[in-house]
Amino acid sequence: MPNATDFIADLARSVAFLSRVPVPDRFFRDHDGSISRVVRAFPLAGLLIALPSALVVYGLAEIGDALVASLLALALMTLITGALHEDGLADAADGLGGGRDGDHALLIMKDSRIGSYGVVALVLSFGLRAASLAALARADATLVAVSLLAAASVSRAMMIWHWSALPSARATGVAASAGAPQDTARNVALASGAFIGLALVASHLGIAAALFTLLLTAGAGSTFTRFVRRKLEGHTGDTIGATQQICEIVMLATLAIIA
Incomplete structure (x- = not known):
């Protein structure tokens, strides 16, 4: 099926864009480099990218300390992604936190040096995610x-x-x-991400907990988007990466609290 073939190609390109996983060259032949349609596969690519870390935290949580297992899983995921989203979070925190106005914030975000806001954001990101994963691991390794x-x-x-x-x-x-x-690609991404999240969480905590978690995560992402609109009047690669980090933190923390 051509549509299925196209989606597989988009999935491969998504994995290459979001991680350092080597992807065969054939998926990039005759491709113009645009990811306007490719983004529809981002949620599934995210699941595949996180799979090795999920297996690590599952296996180690069964035999060892939950916090150590969680930190090792996060370390592996950071290696796989090349800290792509963490870099965006740190730069966005420095710019949005330290910028006097939009132009100054954008100037700070282009600086490769990390500031105090960025350091604090990274510490909180890894700390909150590790603590949340450890709490979940103590409850149930699966x-x-x-x-x-x-x-x-x-x-x-x-x-x-x-x-x-x-x-x-x-x-x-x-x-x-x-x-x-693309509008269609955005809709596919949102629908597939919601379906995957709902199905996985509901399978262990029930539909009500899954819906609550998804709504809270979506609310966090929407709130950050409104803040960026007021501050910068537009997105950057850094704010896109920061959105991923914020939503991942909120979702894991919520699950840890309600599990």
Whole structure:
């Protein structure tokens, strides 16, 4: 089926865009580099990228300390993604936290040096995610693996929401050059991310808990998007990455609290 073949190609390109996993060259032949349609596969790509870490935290939580298992799982995921989203979170925190206005914030975000806001954001990101995963692991080793996969998928769907809800804040840059998400691709990403998250969480905690978690995560992503709109009047690659981190943190923390 041509549609299935196209989606598989988009999935491979999504994995290449979101991680350092090597992808065969054949998926990029005759491709113009735009990811406007490719983003529809981001939620499924996020699940695949998080799968090794989910297996690690599941296996180690059964035989060892839950916090150590969680930190090792996060370390592996950071290696797989090349800290792509963490880098965006740190830069966005520095710019949005330290910028006097939109232009100053964008200038700070282009600086490769990390500031105090960025350091604090990274510490909180790893700390909150590790603590949440450890709490989930102590409750149920299967639940922590499922939660990590669900959060990886839903948070990457919310990236597309943020990306499509705002214009580009810069004329150049990774997000601007990659192209805006197509409406259909955005809808597929949101629907697939919601389905994956709902199915995985509901299978262990029930439909009510799953819906509550998804709504809270979506609310966090939407709130951050509104804040970025007021501050920058548009998105950047850094704010897109920060959206992923914020949504992943909120979803894992929520699951840890209600599990």
